[in-house]
Amino acid sequence: MTRPEPPNNSAAAVVLLSGGLDSATTLAIARQQGFACHCLSFSYGQRHSIELDAARRVAASMHAAEHRVIDLDPRTFERSALTDAAVDVPRDRDEAAMAGAIPSTYVPARNLLFLSYATAWAESLDARNVFIGVNAVDYSGYPDCRPAFIDAFERAANLATKLGVEGVNDGSGGLRVHAPLIDLTKAQIVERGVSLGVDYGLTTSCYDPDARGRPCGRCDACRLRAAGFREAGIPDPALRSA
Amino acid sequence: MTRPEPPNNSAAAVVLLSGGLDSATTLAIARQQGFACHCLSFSYGQRHSIELDAARRVAASMHAAEHRVIDLDPRTFERSALTDAAVDVPRDRDEAAMAGAIPSTYVPARNLLFLSYATAWAESLDARNVFIGVNAVDYSGYPDCRPAFIDAFERAANLATKLGVEGVNDGSGGLRVHAPLIDLTKAQIVERGVSLGVDYGLTTSCYDPDARGRPCGRCDACRLRAAGFREAGIPDPALRSA
Numbered sequence: 456m457t458r459p460e461p462p463n464n465s466a467a468a469v470v471l472l473s474g475g476l477d478s479a480t481t482l483a484i485a486r487q488q489g490f491a492c493h494c495l496s497f498s499y500g501q502r503h504s505i506e507l508d509a510a511r512r513v514a515a516s517m518h519a520a521e522h523r524v525i526d527l528d529p530r531t532f533e534r535s536a537l538t539d540a541a542v543d544v545p546r547d548r549d550e551a552a553m554a555g556a557i558p559s560t561y562v563p564a565r566n567l568l569f570l571s572y573a574t575a576w577a578e579s580l581d582a583r584n585v586f587i588g589v590n591a592v593d594y595s596g597y598p599d600c601r602p603a604f605i606d607a608f609e610r611a612a613n614l615a616t617k618l619g620v621e622g623v624n625d626g627s628g629g630l631r632v633h634a635p636l637i638d639l640t641k642a643q644i645v646e647r648g649v650s651l652g653v654d655y656g657l658t659t660s661c662y663d664p665d666a667r668g669r670p671c672g673r674c675d676a677c678r679l680r681a682a683g684f685r686e687a688g689i690p691d692p693a694l695r696s697a
Numbered sequence: 698m699t700r701p702e703p704p705n706n707s708a709a710a711v712v713l714l715s716g717g718l719d720s721a722t723t724l725a726i727a728r729q730q731g732f733a734c735h736c737l738s739f740s741y742g743q744r745h746s747i748e749l750d751a752a753r754r755v756a757a758s759m760h761a762a763e764h765r766v767i768d769l770d771p772r773t774f775e776r777s778a779l780t781d782a783a784v785d786v787p788r789d790r791d792e793a794a795m796a797g798a799i800p801s802t803y804v805p806a807r808n809l810l811f812l813s814y815a816t817a818w819a820e821s822l823d824a825r826n827v828f829i830g831v832n833a834v835d836y837s838g839y840p841d842c843r844p845a846f847i848d849a850f851e852r853a854a855n856l857a858t859k860l861g862v863e864g865v866n867d868g869s870g871g872l873r874v875h876a877p878l879i880d881l882t883k884a885q886i887v888e889r890g891v892s893l894g895v896d897y898g899l900t901t902s903c904y905d906p907d908a909r910g911r912p913c914g915r916c917d918a919c920r921l922r923a924a925g926f927r928e929a930g931i932p933d934p935a936l937r938s939a
Contacts (some may be wrong), residue, residue, distance in 0.1 A: 461897045471766040473861070484763050523770075523772070525770045525773070526770070528765075528767045529770070529851040530765070530780040530821075531767070531814060531817045531818050531821065532817060532821060534821055540825065547903075557859045557862065561859055563817045563818075563820035563821050563858065563859070563860075564813060564816045564817035564820055564854070564857055564858050565817070566857060567816060567817070567854060567857040567858070568810075568813040568814060568816075568817055570813075571806060571809045571810040571812075571813040572773060572810060573741065574805075574806045574809060574810075574811070575773045575774060575807070575810055576773050576805075577807035578774060578805035578806055579774060579775040579805050580771075589730065594848060598857060598858060598859060598861065598862045599856075599857040599858070601788045601856065602855065604857050606851045607849065607852050607853035607856045607857075608856075610853070610859070611809065611846065611849035611850045611852070611853040611916075612806070612847050614841075614845050614846040614849045614850075615806055615808060615840060615841040615846050616805065616806050616809070616838065617799045617803055617805070617840060617842060618805075620799065620840045647721075656840065669829070675765055690939075
C-alpha cells in the first residue's frame with residue numbers, strides 16, 4: 456500500500472526548544488511568522504534537566520502544535536561539564552573569559568545532532584523550516600553557535616535529504632534553517648521576546664541549578680542572562696518568582 | 698588489535714556499522730589502515746532489525762575495540778518503508794528504476810543523523826576519524842550516499858565541534874569522514890572485502906527478511922548484493938548458509 460503524502464506542509468516548522476531564554480524567544484518569532492510550531496527538546500543526561508520542565512511550560516504557553524522530548528544516549532556526550540558530574544561548571548567568568556577558549560560546558564557536537572534530529576522530523580512532517588535559537592554575540596564561545604556552522608549545516612542537510620533534492624527541482628530551496636537571534640545581543644533578545652509576549656518567568660537558563668531548581672547566578676548562562684535583562688532595563692521574572 | 702592508544706587518540710576511529718555488506722567491508726578497510734575501531738549501530742524501528750545481530754557478529758569477528766547500539770526514536774523517521782509496516786518495500790526494480798526517483802525505503806535524514814552521532818562519539822573519544830560505507834555507484838538513489846553530501850557533512854562537522862576548531866589551530870584538519878567505498882562498484886566492494894578476509898556469511902543486506910531472517914531476494918538491497926557477487930564471480934556465503 457502506498458500512503459498518500461501530505462501536502463507540502465509549508466506552514467509547519469520544527470523549533471528546537473531547550474526551555475531557556477533564547478529558544479523561548481525563537482519559538483515566539485517562529486509563531487509570529489505564522490508557523491505551526493513542532494517543538495523538539497532533548498534529554499541527554501544534562502545536569503540541568505529541569506530545563507525540560509521549562510520547555511514543556513514554554514511550549515504550552517505559546518500554543519505549540521506539538522512538543523516532543525527525545526532521549527539521547529548520554530554516553531555519546533562524555534567529558535562535558537553539563538553531562539559529567541565530575542567536571543565542574545565554570546563560574547564567575549567575565550566576557551573576556553567567555554570570548555576565549557571553548558569552556559568545559561561544551562557538549563560534543565550537540566547542535567549538529569539536535570539539528571539533524573530536527574531535519575529528520577521536519578522531513579517526516581513534510582515541513583520546510585527549522586528554527587534554532589543560537590546566538591553568536593553574547594554566548595559562551597561554543598563553535599556550534601556560529602553563523603558559518605549554521606550555513607554549512609543547512610547545505611549538508613539539503614544534500615542529505617529528499618526534501619533538499621526536491622527543493623532543488625521545484626525551486627523552493629528545500630530546508631531552511633532559521634537562526635533569528637544569531638546577530639542579536641542578549642539585551643536585544645530580551646526586548647524582542649518581551650515585545651512578543653514571552654513569559655520569561657517560565658524559562659530557565661542556569662547550567663547548575665540547586666535541588667529546588669533555583670539558578671546559581673554564577674555560571675556563564677546565568678551571567679549572560681542577567682547582563683541581558685540588566686542592559687534591557689527589564690527585571691528578570693524568573694528571579695522574581697524563584 | 699589491543700594496542701595502546703596515543704593521547705590524541707589518532708589511532709581510533711568510529712565506524713558506522715549496519716551489519717550489511719558495505720559497512721562490514723568499510724570496517725575491514727578501517728582496520729587494515731590501523732585504526733582501533735569503535736563501531737556504532739542504530740536501532741530505529743527498522744523492519745530488518747535482524748541486521749543488528751549481524752552487526753554484532755561482524756564487530757566481534759573483526760575484533761572491534763567496542764560496539765555500541767544506540768536507540769533512536771522511531772517517530773522521527775515516519776513514512777519510510779523501512780520503518781512503517783504499512784508502506785511496501787519495492788521489489789524487482791532494475792538498475793534503471795533504482796537510478797530514478799528516491800525510493801520509499803529512503804529514511805529521512807538517516808545518514809545525517811548517523812554521522813552526527815558518530816561525530817559526537819568521536820569527539821568524546823578524542824578520535825579524529827569517522828568511517829561510513831556509503832556507495833554512490835550501485836545504490837538505491839539515496840541522496841545521503843552522494844560524495845557532495847559527505848563533503849558538506851565533514852565541513853559542517855568541523856565547524857560544529859571543538860575538534861574542528863582545534864584542528865584548524867593545530868593544522869591537523871580536525872575530523873575526517875572516510876567513505877572508502879564511495880566510488881566502487883558492488884563487485885569491487887565484494888572483491889575488496891574478500892581480499893581483506895571479510896566473512897560475508899555473517900552479514901545481512903535484505904530490507905525485508907522473513908521471520909527466520911532469510912533474505913527476500915527481491916528488494917533493492919538483495920538485488921544489488923546478488924549482482925555484486927555475480928559480477929565478482931564469487932558465491933554469496935550468506936545464501937549458502939541460509
